[in-house]
Amino acid sequence: MKKINSVLSVLILLIVVGCSSEKVSEKNMKVEELNKKIVVYQVFTRLFGNTNSTNKPWGTIEENGVGKFNDFTDKALSEIKDLGVTHIWYTGVPHHDVIRDYTKFGISNDDPDVVKGRAGSPYAVKDYYNVNPDLAVNIENRLQEFENLIGRSHKNSLKVLIDIVPNHVARNYQSISNPEGTKDFGADDNKLVEYDVNNNFYYVPKKEFQVPDFLNGYVPLGGENHPLSDREFDENPAKWTGNGSRSPKPSFYDWYETVKVNYGISPEGKKDFDELPAGFENEDYKKHFAFWQDKTVPNSWIKFRDIALYWISKGVDGFRYDMAEMVPVEFWSYMNSAIKMKNPDAFLLAEVYNPKMYRAYIKKGKMDYLYDKVQLYDTIKNVMQGRGLTDHIPPIQEDLKDIEHHMLHFLENHDEQRIASPEFAGNANKAKPAMVVSATISTAPTMIYFGQEFGEDGSENPGFGTSSRTSIFDYVGVPAIQRWANNNQFDGGKSTKEELALRDFYKRLLNFTITSDALMGAYQDIHQFNRENTEWYNEKVLSFVRWSDTEKLIVISNFNSENIYGFELGLPQDVIEKWNLKDGEYPLKDQLYKKHSAKLFVKNNQATVRIDIKPLESFILQLQ
CATH class of the missing domain: 3.20.20.80 (Glycosidases)
Known part of the structure; x- marks a missing residue:
């Protein structure tokens, strides 16, 4: 009996440990998913x-x-x-x-x-x-x-x-x-x-389904002969069509190839x-x-x-x-x-x-x-x-x-x-x-x-x-x-x-x-701030910041396909505070092509970075 109890104890321990490991693994998996972007x-x-x-x-x-x-x-x-x-x-x-x-x-x-x-x-x-x-x-x-x-x-x-x-x-x-x-x-x-x-x-009781009238020159299979292409389809009684049409003869613009499923709504x-x-x-x-x-x-x-x-x-x-x-x-x-x-x-x-x-x-x-x-x-x-x-x-x-x-x-x-x-x-x-x-x-x-x-x-x-x-x-x-x-x-x-x-x-x-911590972190718009305070910044440009404890990003995109824009992009004071930026210079490195670098200048609660951005160009500038 002691031997049996001993074996049972071991089995229970293994089950508990197994369940705990599974829960830990599941938890880690969920945390990992939440911490990285999905594509x-x-x-x-x-x-x-x-x-x-x-x-x-x-x-x-x-x-x-x-x-x-x-x-x-x-x-x-x-x-x-x-x-x-x-x-x-x-x-x-x-x-x-x-x-x-x-x-x-x-x-x-x-x-x-x-x-x-x-x-x-x-x-x-x-x-x-x-x-x-x-x-x-x-x-x-x-x-x-x-x-x-x-x-x-x-x-x-x-x-x-x-x-x-x-x-x-x-x-x-x-x-x-x-x-x-x-x-x-x-x-x-x-x-x-x-x-x-x-x-x-x-259903549409006592009514047979009728094939819709084809419009705009449409003919099934482009007019090719087919034994079933006869403008007939056997469905009696007719069913409601997929998009909700209750007519036994749906429109050509209805989802006439489908029927609606009833989920218990009258x-x-x-x-x-x-x-x-x-x-x-x-x-x-x-x-x-x-x-x-x-x-x-x-x-x-x-x-x-x-x-x-x-x-x-x-x-x-x-x-x-x-x-x-x-x-x-x-x-x-x-x-x-x-x-x-x-x-x-x-x-x-x-x-x-x-x-x-x-x-x-x-x-x-x-x-x-x-x-x-x-x-x-x-x-x-x-x-x-x-x-x-x-x-x-x-x-x-x-x-x-x-x-x-x-x-x-x-x-x-x-x-x-x-x-x-x-x-x-x-x-x-x-x-x-x-x-x-x-x-x-x-x-x-x-x-x-x-x-x-x-x-x-x-x-x-x-x-x-x-x-x-x-x-x-x-x-x-x-x-x-x-x-x-x-x-x-x-x-x-x-x-x-x-x-x-x-x-x-x-x-x-x-x-x-899919590797950035900041993109699973905080977001703040800086577009409106720059629209109000930055010369030459305009409605064809968009900017915002993203950040986490380990990564800080300034994202800026030019939607204009013809014009180069140059301006001193600014960060609002609350971003300066949230990022805990002290007076000084901060290197910025673009994460898209790794070729562009810039400097963020912070002085007296003002932070600016010089941006010269080509047509359809974007920068993801990471604070170094």
Whole structure:
């Protein structure tokens, strides 16, 4: 008996020590993440490794080519990592509608009348428990090929993100990969009623779905004959369309390729589920998880939670949630807390465009990050285009100061125009000052879109949609990426000097951001102070300071593409005090190119540094 007790004591000790080590490790990991900036590289998976440059309008895979999971080799991933990237968002992974015959693999054909483009929208998901067959070399082994990519990404110290699109699914959602016991969306719906709390969809009883009238000369597949392209799609009764249209015949401008998911909100707006108690926004994810354990929730909530946990179990490190604001905040509390219970470090990013709802989705919905689109991006875009003033940027940081860490910054993504396109700025170098500001003004993550670092202009127009945005609907090559990939050697062998110089700028900037202590520390605007007190300082320049206990930075950017500016940049007295600067000279060294140096002169509570800044130039001056 003593021997047994002794063995039990040892086992208990080992368990306790193991748990303690795990907690310490988890704590250290979280501290490390909080102390360094995050950089997300969004890559459109099927386009990245495509070496075919044909770019025929409405071209097939055979004509225009397609990238594969296997094209993300260790070499490719290490180069992405070396750019200064910490997380990679593989866009378009879940199996969505595509116009390609995969019936021999048990996959039903998709109807061109309700599919945008030939390659299909990644936001019309057809099977959440598998991956896009286009992306696999061996179709039957497609899920394993993606799991192998997750493994390679982790080996190269990159965390993996994929999309989840909770607001809508493809009109013909049909999973052939459901785990045992899992039913398809809509399988148990009562289709005789418009709404039931546990229906997965909303219906238009006694009405058949009608294909929308195509406008602006659009014809599916560019007019190519296809057995299913007959302006018919069998859906009876009709379902509400993804963007909320209740018409059995949606508009061409509606998201007609998708159907809206029902989260237990009646057509009149009544919530048929429990709401979070007052003050619960201040509770952590563990309390949120516990709150939902004895609650009955709509069936769609359970389905999407299970989908997310399925991908977490595969090694995915987080998600980008499409149009998250079209789904109730309470659902996000339910799902995100369940994810965090499985992986406390999961990275949860939401597409939310309503500033009045930001704090609700962060605090109640337990989102880690939201797009800073309608404030910083839209404002900085106007400045880049020469229409806006830098004066409008500091008030944004002031408005968001309580949640600034949660507002992810970007200048490009799959929804936005390419900076180098004529429709945006027409010059990739105009991104430089904006990128410095975007990446250094807050503690929030930075995101770039593949090809942005080379100045890709998005001029290809291979089918559905228009140029200026790299197509997400069709098979296309991305010329700037193809030149850098150099037949998948990923060595920049065919890139132009200008492209390589731009990438070098991004690499220097992003790598600095992920190592800087100051960029996870304090921020203060000095722009307004200099606007009021410094001659020649103007509305095309922006400046601010960042600091920590170990690092002090002065950041200044010139958004003007033509003019050199020279002035004595000043620091306000409170910054002098916070930095504990005594009278004297302080060397400053630029951290972008390490070539520029200056001196900060402090005397009688005044601090100035001489700045001569070229068009589109930026300095990140570190106090030595």
